[in-house]
Amino acid sequence: MQRTAEQIEHDLLWPIFHTSRKYWIAVGLATSLVLAGVAAFGYQLYAGIGVWGINSPVFWAFDITNFVFWIGISHAGTLISAILRLCNATWRRPVTRCAEAITVFAILIGGMVPLCHIGRPWLAFWMIPYPNQRGIWPNFRSPLAWDFFAISTYLTGSCIFLYLPTIPDFASVRDAATGFRKKVYRALALGWQGTPRQWQRLEIAMHIMAIAIVPVAVSVHTIVSWDFSMTLVPMWHSSIFGPYFVVGAIFSGIAALILAMALLRKLLRLEEYLKPIHFNNLGKLLLTMSLLWFYFTFAERMTAWYGNTPSEMAVFWVSIRQHFAPLFWIMVFCNFIIPMPILASKRLRTVTGTAIASCFIVVGMWIERFLIIVPALDHKFLSYSWGTYRPTWVEDTLMAASFGAMALLYLLFTKFVPMVSVWEMKVGLQPHPGFPLPVPAEEQHHSLILEGPLPTDVAE
């Protein structure tokens, strides 16, 4: 059933003008988690990092796990929005804004972690290269300095990538709103009118942004992985880390996206827009990523095992047989053994099926980040200093708070911005939608550009 433009406008702007009780409860829960995290962080500032479980030699644990995890989640938006946009995959239309929002908020949360986990967080601004009297300057040879530049660039790019296609939707809300709301959205819409020149410029800008943001995203998680692989630590010093982390990021990102979409469907009454075909397609992508993740994990462990270097094997056995073995096998279970059959069978690749697989994957990927970091630090070269690690309540609270913060930011976003792009859905109604690359004026012709059947119609 084709929806009309009017119906689209009404359905997608409905959540902005109506708030349900469930929404307030969800916001309340998320806020309380965030406040608990703020309290825990305050305690940590006051007493010192000693309130965490880290020690010598495990100097990074939950903090960097959360950092890598959230930066990884942020790769959802880029893949879905940018790459599918470049490939003219029209089924991406309802999904892009959900994905882009996850990206921005995940980077925000992930980017906060390095600022909060250092021993003297109040001096974190020393990473910024600004002229000063202290004789402080960042060391550009350090992977942490690369992190700073990469994450700043990615955050800027993602915010712009999220904001630009939202401008026409802000204009729609502006036109439908009254009073104070109208003023706010008028400011957000920057006076957007909708002339063909503006539309064309917007499409071109989105095209350039899509081309630019993909290499940035790949570089961001590669640089994050180089925080580990640039050291000599056994099982860290591996060139596979770059692609391994990027694949893992996209994997966890798509899982988070599916979860977010499944929830939004119910909360915002978007069943007609976030359709089973979208979950089916994303499920196929998730399956590919699951297989790729398995491939990379296997390749990394296999080469370590075959090489049989004592220092690497010490770390290897910690994960496979010794005290981290239960976590390791849970991870394989969550990332591969459960999702693979669900995602591989068309019958199970439904909204519920993919959502269940995604839950497992999100948990499994968090464990994976943890298992990359801690066992290797546990067992470095000199066996006398091998250690162990147990988290404390402060770290558990901060981790829960990061999930709460993500939920809170996302919920607030759904309140103020249409979660499905109104104008892109309207473009989907056109007889020949899609964004053909701009044709110079001399070459354009009036004949309609024909494409195949609309993917959005296939599942009807």
Added chain:
Amino acid sequence: MKVLYALYPGPDAAQDAVDSLRAAAADLKFDAKQIVIVSGEPHEGYEFTDSHTTSAPYRWAVLGGICGGTCGYLLTTISQKAYPLVTGGMSITPVWTNGIIVYEMTMLGAILTTLVTLLIGAGLPNFKGVITDPEIATGKILVGVVGPPESSQPELEKRLRQAGATQIKYASAPNS
């Protein structure tokens, strides 16, 4: 300043209206630039949209990238040479590590330049107010003339109606 406009159900009708108005522009004493088209979504494949295609933003983005990369190179190299501190036996200005900073600054330059070219090219932020109609939200396309001469208005109305307008309206511009 008044706007005389009509609403069209689809882009074909809107294209006819625009062609008809352009053809009459000289006779009816208004400039083709006074023709305004407003829609709730882009309509690719039609002349009134595609005529605004340009490759300038791409060139600007490349230029912005080059500027960003140069800034990155200068930032790293000059600051490292100014206060040379040896770390780990590496050279003072290692090419590969500085290259990462240069790469990120290049992409940042391209991204920011794209934002600026969009804002300038689309005339945002626009403080002058917009010409809009509630019917646009339902998918109609607004085609009209800003500030038409009094004498030309009946002829304009006729042309707009011929192209398939459902309603002709007058509004003071800008409204909203």
Added chain:
Amino acid sequence: MVVDLDRCTGCEACVVACHAENNVPTVGEDQAARGRAMHWIRVERYWEGDFPNPRVRFQPVLCQQCDDAPCEPVCPTYASYHTPEGLNAQVYNRCIGTRFCANACPYNVRFFNFYNPAWDKPLDLQLNPDVSVRSVGVMEKCTFCVQRIKSAEIQAEAEKRDLKDGEFNTACAQSCASKALVFGDLNDPNSEVSRLDRSHRATKLLGELGTKPNVTYLERGSWQDATNG
């Protein structure tokens, strides 16, 4: 520095001396059990063989002051860098506590102040005024008693002469009863440390990693091996 593993008895006087000289805090029993003990020099103890003939090896491990130190390039604020004299310096004021250097160090000789260090009275009166007291959130490690080196250099410059071998010494080498630790200037080919560095027993700890450590370990002589009884 040269560490003669044949002479080391595992008495750990070096550890105590280092704590005293460099204001290294004792973290307490609870924190030490959690793995946060801060011993800039530690004596590693490895058991070999089983009952009834277990053998123990002692190995003092301190910051190796590597020429190609892996801890230096990873510090984002240049808190860890290589001085022109060839020492690996830790600048406490620049440290923001990312702990990257500690992860990168293959020898695990870098330590973090998880809490603000405290000394029970009257031990606070025993602090060395030549050495700073670090605050919470800052990394620290063996400096080869750079305050003693600097003090000797200043004295020599004031007297307009060169430094002599044996004029300056680290606290650990000074307190070693069996003279297992020898410290000096490797650039001076006539110094005791240079002579020992040329020994046929000289090895480097984890030398295959390419960190180029400046601490030389003299292996235990072959007459001590189990095969020879």
